[in-house]
Amino acid sequence: MCIAVPGKVVEIDGNEATVEFEGVERTVRIDFLDDVEVGDYVLNHVGQAIQVLPEEEAEERLKLFREYLDSYEEAAEQK
Amino acid sequence: MDSKKELAKSFSNKIDDKCPKDGLKALHVCGTHEQSILKHGLRSIIPGRLELKMGPGCPVCVTPAKEIDEAIWLAENDVTIATFGDMLRVPGTDKSLFDARSKGHDVRMVYSIEEAIKISNEVDEVVFFGIGFETTAPSNAAAVLNGLPNNFSILTSHRLIPPAMEALLNIEGVDFDGFIAPGHVSTIIGTKSYNVFSQKYGMPVVVSGFEALDILYALLKLTEQVDANTSKVENAYERAVNEEGNPKALEMLDKVFKTIDADWRGIGTIPGSGLEIKDEYSRYDARVKYDIDIEDSRDIHPGCMCHLILTARGKPTDCSLFAKECTPQDPRGPCMVSREGECNIWYKYGGKDRESKD
Numbered sequence: 001m002c003i004a005v006p007g008k009v010v011e012i013d014g015n016e017a018t019v020e021f022e023g024v025e026r027t028v029r030i031d032f033l034d035d036v037e038v039g040d041y042v043l044n045h046v047g048q049a050i051q052v053l054p055e056e057e058a059e060e061r062l063k064l065f066r067e068y069l070d071s072y073e074e075a076a077e078q079k
Numbered sequence: 080m081d082s083k084k085e086l087a088k089s090f091s092n093k094i095d096d097k098c099p100k101d102g103l104k105a106l107h108v109c110g111t112h113e114q115s116i117l118k119h120g121l122r123s124i125i126p127g128r129l130e131l132k133m134g135p136g137c138p139v140c141v142t143p144a145k146e147i148d149e150a151i152w153l154a155e156n157d158v159t160i161a162t163f164g165d166m167l168r169v170p171g172t173d174k175s176l177f178d179a180r181s182k183g184h185d186v187r188m189v190y191s192i193e194e195a196i197k198i199s200n201e202v203d204e205v206v207f208f209g210i211g212f213e214t215t216a217p218s219n220a221a222a223v224l225n226g227l228p229n230n231f232s233i234l235t236s237h238r239l240i241p242p243a244m245e246a247l248l249n250i251e252g253v254d255f256d257g258f259i260a261p262g263h264v265s266t267i268i269g270t271k272s273y274n275v276f277s278q279k280y281g282m283p284v285v286v287s288g289f290e291a292l293d294i295l296y297a298l299l300k301l302t303e304q305v306d307a308n309t310s311k312v313e314n315a316y317e318r319a320v321n322e323e324g325n326p327k328a329l330e331m332l333d334k335v336f337k338t339i340d341a342d343w344r345g346i347g348t349i350p351g352s353g354l355e356i357k358d359e360y361s362r363y364d365a366r367v368k369y370d371i372d373i374e375d376s377r378d379i380h381p382g383c384m385c386h387l388i389l390t391a392r393g394k395p396t397d398c399s400l401f402a403k404e405c406t407p408q409d410p411r412g413p414c415m416v417s418r419e420g421e422c423n424i425w426y427k428y429g430g431k432d433r434e435s436k437d
Contacts, residue, residue, distance in 0.1 A: 002138075002214040002263040003111050004319075015225075029193065031221040032328040043266065043319055046163075046211075047191030048218045050328065051266045051319050061318075062086060065292055069089045 004045040006053055009038050019044060083292060087124060090295035095126045097302040102128035104254060105301055106247070106391055108136040108240060109261035110419025111289055117428035119291035125298065132255060132391040135243050138211045138236075139165040139417035140389060141343040145376035146236045147171035150208045152373050153234065153365065154184040160234075161195035162208035164188045165417040168410065172376045176208075192222045192233075199228040206365045210236040214263045216354055217328035220335040223360050234365040235356060238341060240264050241272050242352035248280055250346075252392050257283035257301045259294070262316040269324030270314050277310040288316035335360055344378045344413055345386030383412035388421050395422040402426055 007019035012030070019028045019042060030036050030049045042049035107113070113133045116122060122131055135141050148171040154160045160176060167177040167188060180186035185202065189195045195207040209219045216237040223233070240261060247253050260273055265286045273284040283304035287297030297315040304310065314320055332354070341353025356364040365371075379386050382400050387393035395401045395414070405411035407423055414420035 002109060002212055002261060004214065004263045004266070029218075029221065031225075031331070032217060032325050034327065043263075045214050045263060046218050047193050048221065050214065050217075050263070050325060054318055056318055062083065062292075065086050065090075065296060068296070069086070069093060 002045065004043045004050060006041050006043050009036060009040045009042055009049075012036065012038060017042070017049065019049070086292055087295060090292070090299055091124045091126075094129060094295070094299050094302050097299065097306045098126050098129050099305060100128070102130065103302060103305050104130045104132060104256050105259055105298060106132045106134050106255035106257070107259035107261070107287070108134040108244060109259075109264070110137040110140075110417070110421075110424070111263070112136065112259065112261065112287065112294065113421055113424050114419070114428075115289050115291060115294060117424055119294075121291060121294060125295075129298065129302065131298075133388075133421050134247055134391045135343060135346060135389045136261060137389075137414070137417050137419040137421070138215070138238060139163075139169055140385065140413040140420045141238055141243075141345070142166070142169065142210050142236050142413070143342045143344045143376065144171045144378045145342065145373065146234070147176065148373045148376050149366070149371050150176055150206070150234055151179045152371050153206050153369060154179040154186050156369070157204070158369070159185040159187065159198060159202040159205040160208055161187045161189045161198055161205055163190070163210065165419070166208060166210060169413050169416045170380070170410070172374070192219055196222065196227065196231060199231045202230075204230050204232075206232050206234050206369075208234045208236065212238055212240050212261075212264050213267045213332075216336065217267060217325075217332055220328075220331040223335045223356070223363055224331055227363050232363050232365040232368045233356065235336075235354060237336070237354040238343065239338070239352050239354070241268070241275070242349050243343065243346070244273075244276065246343075246346065246349045246352070247390060248276075248282065250390055250392075253390055255391065256305050257285070257310075259297050259301060260284050260286040262286060262288045262293075262320060265314075265316065265320045265324070267325050267328050270312050270320060270322045272324070273312045277312050281310045283310045284312045286312075286314045286316050286320050288319065343389075345389040380411055385412035385414045385422075388414050395425040398422070402429075 007021040011018040336354035384398035414422040
């Protein structure tokens, strides 16, 4: 029910945006977002964009996880 | 660059290293988390002494029979009902909206309130049966503030997550050491909404995203807190969640709704856990607009364990009806109906990954 799907804003018209989800375009309302721009990634739930997402590459996130895990190794070595 | 599999293994090892020897019970309150946990077999890669439980994280499941009976009454009295797909098959006291539709009443499935509003051009009267937690309720608030057609109203059935989390802390027999908080609810309400748990109850809270690695990352943070005997609110879903939440969505919620005590199926009344449309917008409130007249309702049917499953006091496999008399094709209780219900998810992803490894 609380599932939300990220998509890319391709057009804005007032309180509505056209958002692309893996090639499929849908109209989404943007009532809750102040500074959304074409090109932004937004998180969408039941026809509303609820948050602007940072343009984060999946690889970047894996790198962050690795850094977090490595910080454990370092802490363990210092014990 | 590590593969996801290698990272998952590393997370698993670190969790095993940090998890107290006498075990740890983590409780999440989100059907989408449970789906991801089973889909990726996460219980099979974390240590067996880390128990992952699900609480009342399925808005369809916790909607009381009384409110479904109200929607059915409206449908039977020539009002078009529009609602999300999962609501059609959830049993009310003795029937569902799907049963009403099969008898010729106008019950339609929609994906958003905007779709429901469009139906008002085709019919005399339409009621949107609006269920959902804090993620979903703002959409209905925005629709009200944007103005609705005269022949359109909302039968609200919204529930709030933090009061339910607090209620769990006060139910005898509910046993856990920390919360994994729902990521998309948190997008709206912010991490600050959970401070009460760390400050008043000494209960660690970690907000989690929905990918397998997101959940393992959150579990490691929670395990680390328990290991260090600390209780704070941590955000493990920073790309979508911040401390304050979404101020515009919260402002709209506050303009349109007032907080009320509300019934949760299988749990009972939880103070301050529901939303009702404020008087100034009561023309859009189906309960004000129509004189709904229903008999006494019944939430849990004989033999069904949904009330224990929704409060993390039982697992689907503890229920004698599970996968026998009760299946997604012929559900006996709400947890088997919704795609976010724990029984439905366990049925779908059956097998060895359902329960923690020994």
